[in-house]
Amino acid sequence: MTQSAAAPPPPAAQQAPAPADAQKSQRFWPAPTGKPVRAGIQDTPSLLNRLQIIGMAAVLLFGLASGLVQFLSYQSDGRAADDTEQLVRVQDIQSSLLSADALATNVFLVGGGGDPDREAAFRAAIEDVLKQIAAAADAQPADKNALEALVVEINDYTTSVAAAQVYNRQQFPVGAEYLSGASASLRLDALPILNNLVDANTDRAQDSLAGQHPFYLLLIGLLALGVLVWMSMVLARRFRRYVNVGVAVAAAIVLVTTLVASIAAWRGDNQNDDLHDHELQAAVDQAAARTAGNDAKALESLRLIKRGSGSTVEPQWEADAKVVEDNATGSALDSWNAYADGHRQIVAYDDKDLWFKARGIAIDRADNKPTAFFDAFDATTQKLAEKNGKTTSDELRAGRTVALLGSLLTLLLGLVSSVAVARGISARRKEYA
Amino acid sequence: MTSRKLGAVVAVVALLLAGCGGYDDTPLPKPDAATSSSSTPVECSSDLSPLISYDPGTGEPTGPKVEEIRAAQVLKVGVSADTYLMASRNPASNKIEGFDIEFVRAIGAALFDNDGNGQPFEVGKNIQFVVINAAERIPALQDGRVDLVVRNFTINCERWDQIAFSAEYYHASQKVLVRSELAPTYTGVDALAGKKVCAPTGSTSIGNLQDVQPDAIIVPAANHTGCLIKLQRGEVDAITGDDTVLAGLAAQDPYAVVPPPCDEVPVAPCQDPLTDEPYGIGANSGDKDLVRFVNYVVKQMEDDGDWDRAYSRWLKGPLGKCESDCEPGDQGIPPAQIFGRV
Numbered sequence: 001m002t003q004s005a006a007a008p009p010p011p012a013a014q015q016a017p018a019p020a021d022a023q024k025s026q027r028f029w030p031a032p033t034g035k036p037v038r039a040g041i042q043d044t045p046s047l048l049n050r051l052q053i054i055g056m057a058a059v060l061l062f063g064l065a066s067g068l069v070q071f072l073s074y075q076s077d078g079r080a081a082d083d084t085e086q087l088v089r090v091q092d093i094q095s096s097l098l099s100a101d102a103l104a105t106n107v108f109l110v111g112g113g114g115d116p117d118r119e120a121a122f123r124a125a126i127e128d129v130l131k132q133i134a135a136a137a138d139a140q141p142a143d144k145n146a147l148e149a150l151v152v153e154i155n156d157y158t159t160s161v162a163a164a165q166v167y168n169r170q171q172f173p174v175g176a177e178y179l180s181g182a183s184a185s186l187r188l189d190a191l192p193i194l195n196n197l198v199d200a201n202t203d204r205a206q207d208s209l210a211g212q213h214p215f216y217l218l219l220i221g222l223l224a225l226g227v228l229v230w231m232s233m234v235l236a237r238r239f240r241r242y243v244n245v246g247v248a249v250a251a252a253i254v255l256v257t258t259l260v261a262s263i264a265a266w267r268g269d270n271q272n273d274d275l276h277d278h279e280l281q282a283a284v285d286q287a288a289a290r291t292a293g294n295d296a297k298a299l300e301s302l303r304l305i306k307r308g309s310g311s312t313v314e315p316q317w318e319a320d321a322k323v324v325e326d327n328a329t330g331s332a333l334d335s336w337n338a339y340a341d342g343h344r345q346i347v348a349y350d351d352k353d354l355w356f357k358a359r360g361i362a363i364d365r366a367d368n369k370p371t372a373f374f375d376a377f378d379a380t381t382q383k384l385a386e387k388n389g390k391t392t393s394d395e396l397r398a399g400r401t402v403a404l405l406g407s408l409l410t411l412l413l414g415l416v417s418s419v420a421v422a423r424g425i426s427a428r429r430k431e432y433a
Numbered sequence: 434m435t436s437r438k439l440g441a442v443v444a445v446v447a448l449l450l451a452g453c454g455g456y457d458d459t460p461l462p463k464p465d466a467a468t469s470s471s472s473t474p475v476e477c478s479s480d481l482s483p484l485i486s487y488d489p490g491t492g493e494p495t496g497p498k499v500e501e502i503r504a505a506q507v508l509k510v511g512v513s514a515d516t517y518l519m520a521s522r523n524p525a526s527n528k529i530e531g532f533d534i535e536f537v538r539a540i541g542a543a544l545f546d547n548d549g550n551g552q553p554f555e556v557g558k559n560i561q562f563v564v565i566n567a568a569e570r571i572p573a574l575q576d577g578r579v580d581l582v583v584r585n586f587t588i589n590c591e592r593w594d595q596i597a598f599s600a601e602y603y604h605a606s607q608k609v610l611v612r613s614e615l616a617p618t619y620t621g622v623d624a625l626a627g628k629k630v631c632a633p634t635g636s637t638s639i640g641n642l643q644d645v646q647p648d649a650i651i652v653p654a655a656n657h658t659g660c661l662i663k664l665q666r667g668e669v670d671a672i673t674g675d676d677t678v679l680a681g682l683a684a685q686d687p688y689a690v691v692p693p694p695c696d697e698v699p700v701a702p703c704q705d706p707l708t709d710e711p712y713g714i715g716a717n718s719g720d721k722d723l724v725r726f727v728n729y730v731v732k733q734m735e736d737d738g739d740w741d742r743a744y745s746r747w748l749k750g751p752l753g754k755c756e757s758d759c760e761p762g763d764q765g766i767p768p769a770q771i772f773g774r775v
Contacts, residue, residue: 111524111525111527140456142456142457142458142459143458143459144458145458145459145461146458146459146460146461149461160662163662163665167685168524169524170685171523171524171525172517172524172685173514173515173516173517173521173522173524173658173685174515174517174658174661174662174682174685174686175524176514176515176522176524176658177515177656177658177659177661177662178662181659181662192462193461193462195462196459196460196461196462197459200456200457200459200460201459204456305522306514306564307514307522307529307562307563307564311578352507352561353507353557353560353561353562354557355527355557355562356527356557359527
């Protein structure tokens, strides 16, 4: 190894101070010969040993800590992808469950003969809900207990709906009681569980999305750099070389690695913020709109099943409509507004007890009728929620490989830096010898 | 030594950082506190018999409320839609029908057929049905949501303090419906000790049963049909309520039995009525003219034979009819109307 930039001789180096001063001062200056000035022969090797250990430990710790922070960020992005997927999944369960209720209540309004297509759609919605619950339990063990409780409630709900349909076919009024009881229990017992699931997974997703730590990476790098700079100063004082190439190379590696890792983490953090504020928020908003919309449609049917009692359910319909208007966008909102116009017509008829006219509008599935507009709203919001949720998790997973490679590379560069430090000290040791 | 310290520090940092990934379990909602099931007893403020109502006088009564309803061309009536035989939605026709609804139709026809506007009475146009449960009957009248309540509504002095009643239009009695496996040994409420018995929240049935069988475990439901669901699910052993309502429930479930009246020597299955339940039509306490009008119509129904036809159509089959030595208020016989309230 060559040494560059020989240090100018310090002014006081030529004069031999008194032995008493030597006892008091521990300050060393490089001598023109390259040998340590005023250093005892016994001190120099141990000093170099200590510096080597400190320097190697510093860069190894840097590699480990910085690599670990990056690895945790890699894991955090993975968790964020899983958590956002789970959030979208439980919101889909919530929406689909209310969609099933909207179908069940609407079919009931048709009468004893029912509507085979809508009954099939109800069964498909429940099947979808149960599959989603199985997937959710597999994806997030922390949700298992809540999902188990949810399955019990859904089982009670579907049993009651089945009983309602059977009694409706037999033309017994107990069928209506089974149905209204099932819908009430769904809102009283099942929806609070789903609300908890949505809240818990929202918190988890937000925590995971905040898993990038550019400041920590910068801090770790600066600490390691500080140690290396201090080492260089000690070496420069002890020998007549300003720069120890090994230590300088290690410092350069630490500096570049820190800058690259910090910038990458900062960009990742910004990207996660963007995903949170746009795609994920859009998925959450569309799911919230779909949930509220289906609740409203079910309430519309229930007000007609419980004839003349619209005033008790209409305030909740209006609250649901506000949620939809606040969250739905584009064609989904247009479809909702078209449906809502029809709903107001239903209310006007029902308030005048023109029940058959109100029911006719509520169950008419022809194109350009309120129920068809509602179906369009439901399909659009579901599609948008799925699409935005998928984009969020795909984007989060896309950058993970680079982050993993970055963490491994940082670890490796920590090792390389430690070798550089060892070789730099070794050069000094040879000079001394 | 230094290497060991270094290793320890790295291990601690790694553990601290790696330990951040665990999640707490999603919490389950806490169950709501149980709600009270029985109605609060209220002291009566009058010694007047609750069966005494406002006299319709001679001719068709009228007054501000009657005129207001005629002007609006709509009579709002609180009814049940799930009390089979009394007032329930027919799933085939989607119309509300039953014994109580016959009275609503008669009142509507009397109000609007001869109101001088030349338009014939039409149920869908002139009658606005408001489906309510038992607990909503009095509040719906007090807040003006409905003009009348025709929903198996027992007349008593506690309720007279809150609303007004027509004269008695049907004399029911409180009985017990049991699961079919209990019927073979059932001879009265003694058999209900320790058994779960369902009754609608806010109804008088709960207090009446507790008076004669305090060891029965009362399980409330929103209405009698809700009680039938609990019976079908095995959550209760019996339902108590008016015989008219229980007959409708038993007609929907072959495993629900209303034991017949006991003879002088009780032979199971049989039961004696727990209480008499005189049915009246409820109105806001300020609408005395409307009550007089209702009393006029009910009397007309009795005189014209419409009452008998309505009973024969809806209740005679399951409840039977007194055939000999009958008094007013016996099974299938119109009760005596008593007037004199001022």
